[in-house]
Amino acid sequence: xxxxxxxxxxxxxxxxxxxxxxxxxxxxxxxxxxxxxxxxxxxxxxxxxxxxxxxxxxxxxxxxxxxxxxxxxxxxxxxxxxxxxxxxxxxxxxxxxxxxxxxxxxxxxxxxxxxxxxxxxxxxxxxxxxxxxxxxxxxxxxxxxxxxxxxxxxxxxx
Amino acid sequence: xxxxxxxxxxxxxxxxxxxxxxxxxxxxxxxxxxxxxxxxxxxxxxxxxxxxxxxxxxxxxxxxxxxxxxxxxxxxxxxxxxxxxxxxxxxxxxxxxxxxxxxxxxxxxxxxxxxxxxxxxxxxxxxx
Numbered sequence: 001x002x003x004x005x006x007x008x009x010x011x012x013x014x015x016x017x018x019x020x021x022x023x024x025x026x027x028x029x030x031x032x033x034x035x036x037x038x039x040x041x042x043x044x045x046x047x048x049x050x051x052x053x054x055x056x057x058x059x060x061x062x063x064x065x066x067x068x069x070x071x072x073x074x075x076x077x078x079x080x081x082x083x084x085x086x087x088x089x090x091x092x093x094x095x096x097x098x099x100x101x102x103x104x105x106x107x108x109x110x111x112x113x114x115x116x117x118x119x120x121x122x123x124x125x126x127x128x129x130x131x132x133x134x135x136x137x138x139x140x141x142x143x144x145x146x147x148x149x150x151x152x153x154x155x156x157x158x
Numbered sequence: 159x160x161x162x163x164x165x166x167x168x169x170x171x172x173x174x175x176x177x178x179x180x181x182x183x184x185x186x187x188x189x190x191x192x193x194x195x196x197x198x199x200x201x202x203x204x205x206x207x208x209x210x211x212x213x214x215x216x217x218x219x220x221x222x223x224x225x226x227x228x229x230x231x232x233x234x235x236x237x238x239x240x241x242x243x244x245x246x247x248x249x250x251x252x253x254x255x256x257x258x259x260x261x262x263x264x265x266x267x268x269x270x271x272x273x274x275x276x277x278x279x280x281x282x283x284x285x286x
Binding site for chain 2 (some may be wrong): 002003006013015017019021022027028032036040041042044092118123125127129
């Protein structure tokens with residue numbers, strides 16, 4: 001398993017996820033720093049992400065949209081806090097309106113850190129969730145993906 | 159099977175806000191822990207914490223609005239017990255968040271397993 005540890009704190013609405021990879025720190029950093037790689041893992045296959053702007057610098061923004069099965073588009077953005085390549089990235093993240101303009105009332109905070117670990121990389125994600133809308137929207141997309149996988153597994157059994 | 163993306167049901171959004179607000183206080187979390195184990199009167203709870211009866215009563219009221227505890231009257235006492243179903247729903251929400259990150263990290267793994275050439279090709283295929 002790549003995911004080594006997940007700590008959830010329901011009261012503070014935070015979650016810390018620790019994962020380990022065999023690849024070096026510089027390579028794992030590219031998953032975040034290269035928009036073409038980022039869009040391959042950010043959204044689930046049923047809601048693939050397309051990265052529009054990608055300015056990974058303090059105060060910079062990353063904007064993207066996720067396209068749903070009906071062609072429906074869901075805009076999202078990051079506002080970069082600090083960048084210490086290839087070790088640390090902090091950001092606010094949130095959703096946008098239909099035109100991609102950031103909705104700033106409900107934003108989460110994410111801190112991503114990379115450490116060298118046994119010849120590979122340990123990634124630590126500290127996620128502070130917003131109260132609601134972003135959470136609901138993310139969860140619905142996540143749930144649909146879960147259903148899709150479950151249906152796929154059933155197909156395989158039949 | 160399509161799960162619609164839209165505004166959350168009006169009541170549901172407020173309900174979740176109340177839940178997280180209720181749990182964002184250490185005394186309230188402790189009260190929930192205690193009354194899940196056994197039903198307690200408000201006055202017995204008040205003796206556990208260095209605060210007034212009224213303050214504890216307020217905390218219980220916040221928990222009650224969030225449906226984390228239930229209150230019933232027995233003679234002159236108000237008895238408080240925990241609502242396990244509501245707590246389960248908080249955990250389910252966080253479990254779903256965990257699943258989102260587990261999926262993302264799984265996809266990261268797949269990308270890292272590829273060589274540079276494959277990244278180009280697969281990325282184009284996915285964008286078709």
